[in-house]
Amino acid sequence: xxxxxxxxxxxxxxxxxxxxxxxxxxxxxxxxxxxxxxxxxxxxxxxxxxxxxxxxxxxxxxxxxxxxxxxxxxxxxxxxxxxxxxxxxxxxxxxxxxxxxxxxxxxxxxxxxxx
Amino acid sequence: xxxxxxxxxxxxxxxxxxxxxxxxxxxxxxxxxxxxxxxxxxxxxxxxxxxxxxxxxxxxxxxxxxxxxxxxxxxxxxxxxxxxxxxxxxxxxxxxxxxxxxxxxxxxxxxxxxx
Numbered sequence: 550x551x552x553x554x555x556x557x558x559x560x561x562x563x564x565x566x567x568x569x570x571x572x573x574x575x576x577x578x579x580x581x582x583x584x585x586x587x588x589x590x591x592x593x594x595x596x597x598x599x600x601x602x603x604x605x606x607x608x609x610x611x612x613x614x615x616x617x618x619x620x621x622x623x624x625x626x627x628x629x630x631x632x633x634x635x636x637x638x639x640x641x642x643x644x645x646x647x648x649x650x651x652x653x654x655x656x657x658x659x660x661x662x663x664x
Numbered sequence: 665x666x667x668x669x670x671x672x673x674x675x676x677x678x679x680x681x682x683x684x685x686x687x688x689x690x691x692x693x694x695x696x697x698x699x700x701x702x703x704x705x706x707x708x709x710x711x712x713x714x715x716x717x718x719x720x721x722x723x724x725x726x727x728x729x730x731x732x733x734x735x736x737x738x739x740x741x742x743x744x745x746x747x748x749x750x751x752x753x754x755x756x757x758x759x760x761x762x763x764x765x766x767x768x769x770x771x772x773x774x775x776x777x778x779x
Contacts, residue, residue: 652707657706
């Protein structure tokens with residue numbers, strides 16, 4: 550069965566510092582991977598996605614993620630964090646069987662940004 | 665244009681009561697998904713519709729949960745004989761189609777509290 554693990558429940562970084570949020574997945578074939586962000590009182594917003602091709606994908610708000618098949622990882626990075634990046638971040642894997650778009654989400658990582 | 669709209673935003677009900685949660689997807693989106701997000705967890709898939717039919721209801725926890733989408737647009741998630749364990753945020757998402765990777769657009773959710 551597919552699964553997604555986000556090892557860090559909570560991370561605190563200083564504004565301007567770099568950020569890396571970890572995501573590990575379990576999936577038998579080539580996964581379809583996503584990062585979503587959820588700000589308080591708002592719906593989930595797609596940051597970026599990986600299907601195939603270049604393993605480094607760029608997203609919105611200056612985020613990027615790198616797919617590493619050998620490590621079963623899809624870590625999210627940002628070179629310089631802004632206070633407005635404080636939110637909850639979810640990694641997700643998409644099922645490829647049955648041609649559906651349903652997602653399996655990780656537990657989430659809460660990002661706190663210190664001034 | 666308008667995003668995914670969910671009503672009500674908050675619902676408090678007593679144990680044993682019946683509730684209905686409504687989702688109004690983005691116009692033209694054929695696929696509609698329901699997820700449930702418990703406190704401190706990532707969203708969990710419940711059911712998805714392609715058009716009017718429930719294409720995959722494998723995530724519904726038991727037969728107290730039911731969802732409809734009679735005209736292929738608005739969907740209603742129905743919960744009978746609510747239990748305290750049903751308390752969660754219920755998220756609705758829509759996408760243009762069900763091809764894997766077709767971006768999901770999430771609503772802000774309905775927070776259900778069963779007392």
